[in-house]
Amino acid sequence: MKFNKIIIAGLVAVLGLTISANAKSVKLSKSQMKKATQVYFDRCAGCHGMLRKGALGPNLEPKKTKAMGTATLKYIINNGTPGGMPGWGKSGELTKAETSLMAKYVQIKAPMPPEKSIVDMKKSHKVLIPVAKRPKSPQNKNWKDNFAVILRDIGKIAIVDGKTKKVLSVVKSGFATHITRTSASGRYMYVIGRDGKASMIDMWMKKPANVAEIRPCNDARAIDTSKHKDYLDKYAVVGCYWPPSIVTLDAETLSPIKIVSTASYTIDKGVFTREARAAAIIASHHKPEWVINVKESGQVWLYDYSDIKNPKITMVEAERFLHDGGWDLSKRYFLTAANAKNIISVIDTKKGKLVANIPSQGKKPHPGRGVNIDSKKYGPIWGTGHIGSNDIVFIGTDPEDHAKNAWKVVKKVSLPGKGGGNLFIKGHPNSPYIFIDRPVNPDRKLQTQIYVMDKESLEIVKTIKIPAKYLPVYKGKKGKKIISRGPVHFEFNADGSEVWTSIWGNKMVNTPILVYDSKTLKLKHVIDDKRLVTPTGKFNVTNTMTDTY
């Protein structure tokens, strides 16, 4: 037995991998390791981390997983947990063999993923259309009302005309794009793939196309641009999951300028965290500053980019593990979710300080950017939903004129039924309503409805059922009939008169974008285009430019 262990350790060392010494060592072939490493990256790393130290999901280091054993791990990977772990086998995303492979793989020490230098990045850098050959003026009259729609599972972005509702172009992006952001002028739409590939689309073109691309990371979730008036359209910034870092880029060409490591010490026990990942990035409108969530260490970094090669970073202790967030109505305060702790951390970007860590009164807050309301009753408030509970909560954000409401939950509203599952919530100053999705609720009926909340009463005043004809049926593994999930994510047009949602399908079918009148709540348009495969996030140029939500 001991002999075997040594042989395995040696073999794996030769492969550039190491394996934890244990009497019941798990064996995987080189091809199995390769396969499992890919599956881990695609399905597991987001929540558990590449080094498996844990974040939204628990620690999965061999010390723990070996104690659990293969059978238990297989059960969990197959069935999921009430804590939020998806049942990858049950849902058909992983086969039985893959489930079994992953149960073994997570008992082997995580291989150290590769680093990336500026020199490495430059190899992936392409200026597809030089600045001089790009249009000198917008070639679409209504370009500021156009939408970028993420076609998640096919690695593409659809640019849809906000007026005609026609798909103007479909451009390639990185894998499973997480977000798109515009430059301050709105001209360029920046896209970051889950695989760390950044690309930029020129929205002035008649058929908007990619004009530059680069791969600054191997895993990423965030991109934004310089929005301060003295730096309009000057810089882009990528928040990398791996290597854990912040990469600044030239906004016209995506040429890399600077890398800053986010490896840092946790705010609680002061533990060095190699994998402290740059999660959300949001650009200040008032200062030459990006607000960056460093997920695992629980810090919010205020990154002053005014001297781009010599950044000044204020490292604010907030809470672990930071996910996403957005501005309050004044754009002075950044409200962000530490979703594993059910906390909303509030950063005062004027003072560069933490204002409060507020219990969100729900499970796993998932604000996206959240929603802002200038409420008659409460004053300015910011709201978020939760993945793990039915709660939509609102927090007062005006300590000056509404001090008694500030930095606490002033209203909590429960979505009907059970099972939580909200991902996004969206508003617009010109809409009397806010819109709420629930695509990860297990109940089919609850999953396929839009929840409409009145901005004054803060009550759910309507649920809009998605007609079955807009929920395509497709074949899953083993020919199983699967109906598309419900609507996911909302975006308004520029004047707030329409709200768009999309049906979360599978890459085997195309699914529509549904356009509702934001006042009458009537379905105005159905954008049904063969190219719209897995449309998820939708980003209107004007609302993204101005951070309107």
Add this chain to the structure above:
Amino acid sequence: MKFNKIIIAGLVAVLGLTISANAKSVKLSKSQMKKATQVYFDRCAGCHGMLRKGALGPNLEPKKTKAMGTATLKYIINNGTPGGMPGWGKSGELTKAETSLMAKYVQIKAPMPPEKSIVDMKKSHKVLIPVAKRPKSPQNKNWKDNFAVILRDIGKIAIVDGKTKKVLSVVKSGFATHITRTSASGRYMYVIGRDGKASMIDMWMKKPANVAEIRPCNDARAIDTSKHKDYLDKYAVVGCYWPPSIVTLDAETLSPIKIVSTASYTIDKGVFTREARAAAIIASHHKPEWVINVKESGQVWLYDYSDIKNPKITMVEAERFLHDGGWDLSKRYFLTAANAKNIISVIDTKKGKLVANIPSQGKKPHPGRGVNIDSKKYGPIWGTGHIGSNDIVFIGTDPEDHAKNAWKVVKKVSLPGKGGGNLFIKGHPNSPYIFIDRPVNPDRKLQTQIYVMDKESLEIVKTIKIPAKYLPVYKGKKGKKIISRGPVHFEFNADGSEVWTSIWGNKMVNTPILVYDSKTLKLKHVIDDKRLVTPTGKFNVTNTMTDTY
């Protein structure tokens, strides 16, 4: 052969170590590995890095060392190189067996040294004398003129009365102390050992003693305190080599407050450098800021400590690899040596920017803090010597009133003879001379002289030969007769009327401190005390408080 390789890799993996796969693999037993790891830490890590990526010394990763082979490595370790590598065998510091062991060890992949959390640090934290039990007023009338003298090889600090020249006390410190710094008031003397142990001595006590200690790192070179008027005696800060980090401490108790990682990307190729070490730290007098050299990445960090848990750090690109440096006369500009590149980088701490990278016109500049002169001819200038050449150079530091001299070498003076070997240079506003040592010059005569430079003519006006009676003889390995090295390091008393130097001996003998009149250059006192074993750095309370040099 292949079988052997696998077995070794496996065995070393079991030991928590890994070994590079190669047909000619080197084998070391567990006890040999332990011994070699200790020798490497003591002798090699300072210049080559714990991870062997190279800094002042070249890269020593297995890819390179294996190509060199055991015989070549053994030769170099024994004989040294003209580039500055000491001949460890030749000098008798390593035995033949140790030389041979190290030639093998450096062909094996560096083991990853352990991390250290705030929780870990707290285990080593001791308040030896609580604040309430310390004196309420100074118990020595002349305490501000007392000296802390590093007894390097015995891990102790001698406190010497600046007036009576008596040794008041000898206190324990970390191993091979690199530097001591005072609090802003001068009351406490902070000491950092090469082994990362920090301690603080209460200079108000009749017999100054340690009042607190902690080990925030496993390897360190720098310590300083908060010197801005609003934070006097409030914080201490340690610059750690390993784990590469900046650790802030409470200045009265050394209780740990915050750790910031210095792992960062190099300024040239943007390469992630886990071992980017916090080298020198110097406290600003004008701002609540520490100026910190991050050696391997080539950055100077301006660390704003005004909000101690939420620091604001300006990361200024300077040059690789940063070592030590000091203030100009106005204390606005920090001049620091990138010694492997023969560059002096100048940071304007008012603007938080690099002013210039100035070729030092010599080999391996080693300023310590350097020396400042308000020259009639050149205006304010700052000077440094070099380890690798005979050059003492002066750089103009006043861009406003002496613009044509600013940020260039205005004067270069050659020390007599050959072989470089200067380590320290020191001045005081009340002394007409600056004093220069040369302890690492191979020539016995040149090594045992003090070089006296006139501050106006900038010429060497005298060499003071150390009488043989102050250079004790002792027995080296195999009974070889060895004479102590020459004088090393200078410090003035508070009013600048005296300059102190010490004889760099070996831990088998005590060596004296020699006190010269700084005007007549006469030897005034010889402090000869059995407890003064390997006296090296000497720090006068007033001059350290005020950064006078």
